[in-house]
Structure formats: structure tokens, C-alpha cells
Amino acid sequence: xxxxxxxxxxxxxxxxxxxLVRNIEAGKKVLVLSDFDHDPRVWQAxxxxxxxxxxxxxxxxxxxRPADYYDPPSAVVEAMMKSDFNILLASxxxxxxxxxxxxxxxxxxxxxxxxxxxxxxFQSGAVxxxxxxxxxxxxxxxxxxxGSNARxxxxxxxxxxxxxxxxxNRITLPPLPGSDFDQYKIIDFAKDExxxxxNLLYYLFPTGEFNVAPVEGSANGKLVIDLTMHHIGRxxxxxxxxxxxxxxxxxxxxPEARILRDYLETYGDENAYMCPAEASIGVNAKAxxxxxxxxxxxxxxxxxxxxxxxxxxxxxIKSKIHMDGVILHPTLEVDGVKKIERGRFLVPIERExx
Numbered sequence: 001x002x003x004x005x006x007x008x009x010x011x012x013x014x015x016x017x018x019x020l021v022r023n024i025e026a027g028k029k030v031l032v033l034s035d036f037d038h039d040p041r042v043w044q045a046x047x048x049x050x051x052x053x054x055x056x057x058x059x060x061x062x063x064x065r066p067a068d069y070y071d072p073p074s075a076v077v078e079a080m081m082k083s084d085f086n087i088l089l090a091s092x093x094x095x096x097x098x099x100x101x102x103x104x105x106x107x108x109x110x111x112x113x114x115x116x117x118x119x120x121x122f123q124s125g126a127v128x129x130x131x132x133x134x135x136x137x138x139x140x141x142x143x144x145x146x147g148s149n150a151r152x153x154x155x156x157x158x159x160x161x162x163x164x165x166x167x168x169n170r171i172t173l174p175p176l177p178g179s180d181f182d183q184y185k186i187i188d189f190a191k192d193e194x195x196x197x198x199n200l201l202y203y204l205f206p207t208g209e210f211n212v213a214p215v216e217g218s219a220n221g222k223l224v225i226d227l228t229m230h231h232i233g234r235x236x237x238x239x240x241x242x243x244x245x246x247x248x249x250x251x252x253x254x255p256e257a258r259i260l261r262d263y264l265e266t267y268g269d270e271n272a273y274m275c276p277a278e279a280s281i282g283v284n285a286k287a288x289x290x291x292x293x294x295x296x297x298x299x300x301x302x303x304x305x306x307x308x309x310x311x312x313x314x315x316x317i318k319s320k321i322h323m324d325g326v327i328l329h330p331t332l333e334v335d336g337v338k339k340i341e342r343g344r345f346l347v348p349i350e351r352e353x354x
């Protein structure tokens with residue numbers, strides 16, 4: 001159960017309110033999904049805001065799913081297809097679950113605020129950044145850090161990371177926000193982010209990453225996760241992944257490495273060991289270390305790498321799960337040119353190159 005169970009709601013609800021009032025109108029059917037491990041103050045606050053809007057809101061509570069991407073109970077899955085909006089507030093990530101994908105494909109948006117975010121995390125940190133500027137930074141990370149002809153990346157870190165992978169023909173260019181940009185409106189990922197080939201219809205809160213699906217089978221070397229790991233949290237000891245031809249062949253380190261090995265054996269499948277399913281750069285200037293990947297992976301200048309599924313970000317891998325691991329102070333070279341040094345951008349990401 002959440003440590004916040006039974007706690008009082010205090011502090012501002014303004015940031016929680018914004019994406020709800022921007023998208024949901026009175027009378028709309030809204031399904032709120034949460035579980036018994038999540039901070040109950042979040043769904044209580046959301047239900048209060050929905051009542052103020054005049055929405056026809058229903059709350060569902062269930063046991064925590066074993067992993068991200070796992071569906072909620074079947075009765076909830078059925079209800080998701082009869083709603084106008086699905087608000088995801090579970091302790092595991094459900095945006096990319098089959099249930100959410102099917103609903104989005106049917107034109108039913110997901111408002112995603114899950115992954116263990118407590119009420120306090122919706123009052124400070126990543127949620128307070130300027131979403132317009134995040135859109136600007138994503139555009140210029142694509143343009144200035146990578147460029148349309150980027151081919152090979154190399155990542156190193158103080159903890160021993162030395163890792164290469166190909167991004168050839170995988171770099172997309174999100175458009176700059178126009179005058180009609182609404183930073184809290186639901187987005188059509190294929191159209192609004194220039195990512196054709198998917199049905200993502202959602203609002204992700206908090207946000208702040210530029211993601212790439214590297215070429216499958218291209219990665220080799222040592223990848224050391226030193227900040228946060230999905231389902232483990234803040235790491236006390238780094239996790240060292242040995243990757244050969246795009247697949248994890250070794251997981252070494254302390255207790256957290258053992259937890260990850262056991263977790264993949266229990267809940268993963270053959271494709272859960274594919275790495276990196278995703279290689280993303282954090283561009284949120286207000287994100288802070290929380291010990292959960294939903295915020296930590298957005299921290300300015302971090303890199304996070306995924307295991308498992310990547311069809312949702314432009315790849316071809318399908319797996320039962322997806323797990324992200326965050327490196328706090330990475331150094332990134334693109335085609336031999338250093339673009340990030342120990343978490344510091346060496347090129348502008350809010351404007352054109354000089």
C-alpha cells in the first residue's frame with residue numbers, strides 16, 4: 001500500500017487540474033483507473049476536479065498489475081471501450097498496454113499520469129515546466145544533437161558505460177509549436193509529433209523526453225544504469241548490462257541487479273532482453289530526482305534506455321514488458337562528435353545552431 005494512504009490532500013491542485021479542464025467537458029464519460037498501491041490522494045483529487053467540471057466520472061480500483069504494459073482486470077478493459085476518456089493513475093504504466101492501445105485506436109484518449117506519481121509530484125518538479133518549451137527543445141534535440149543523417153551513437157559515463165548503437169534512419173523531427181499550440185491538450189502522436197504508424201492519442205503528464213528507437217540488433221558494449229530503474233526505483237548500486245548485438249547477455253552488480261534478473265525471468269519474455277528498445281534524452285528543465293522513472297527520465301541532460309517493446313516509438317520489437325533505466329550524467333557522441341558531456345548539452349536545444 002502507498003505510504004500516503006490515509007493522508008490529507010493539501011497544496012495546490014492547479015497542475016493536476018490543467019490537462020483535465022483543457023480536454024474534458026461537462027457530461028463526458030470518464031473512467032479513472034488506479035490500484036491499491038498508488039497514492040489514493042491523487043485519484044481523490046482527480047475525482048474532485050472531474051466533479052467540478054461536471055463530468056460523468058467512474059473510479060475503478062484493482063490490485064497492482066505485475067508489470068508495466070499489463071492490462072487492468074477484464075471488466076475494466078471492457079469499460080475503457082465505453083468511455084470518452086480514460087485517466088490512467090495506476091502505480092504501473094498502462095499507456096502502452098493492449099487495453100489502452102485498443103481504446104486509443106478507437107478514438108478514446110488516455111490521459112496518463114500513472115507510474116507511481118504521488119500528489120506532491122503533481123505540485124512541483126517536472127509538471128511545472130513550460131510544455132511549449134519542452135516541445136521546442138524536442139525539435140532542436142532532433143535537429144542539433146542528432147540531425148537527419150545521424151548514424152552511430154556512443155554513450156559513456158563515470159560508472160563505466162561504454163555503449164554504441166545505430167540510429168540510422170530513426171531520427172524524427174517533431175514540429176516547432178505554432179501559435180495555436182495548447183500545452184495541455186491531448187495530442188495525436190502520429191500527426192502532432194511527426195511519428196506516423198501508431199495510434200497514440202494521449203496526454204502524458206509529466207513529460208520531457210526526446211525518444212528514439214535505435215536500429216534493432218545494432219547495440220554493443222556495457223550499459224551502466226546509475227540513477228533509476230523501472231520497478232526498482234532509485235538505485236543504491238548501479239546495474240551493469242552487457243549487450244551484444246542488441247540483446248542483454250549479462251546483468252551484474254549488487255542487490256538491484258539481482259532484482260532485475262529475477263524480474264525479467266518472472267515477467268519478461270525473449271524480447272524483454274532486447275536493448276536498447278528506446279534511447280531517450282531528458283529535456284525537462286524542472287524535473288528532479290524522485291526515485292521513480294516517470295519523473296527521473298525527464299531530467300535535463302539524462303539518457304534513459306529501454307528493454308523490451310519499442311513498436312510504440314518507431315521500432316519493431318514486441319514484448320510483454322518495457323523497462324527504462326536512467327543514467328544521470330551521460331556523455332553522448334553522435335558520429336564521433338560530442339553533443340552531451342556529463343549531462344550538459346554542448347549544442348543549443350532551444351534555438352538554431354549559431
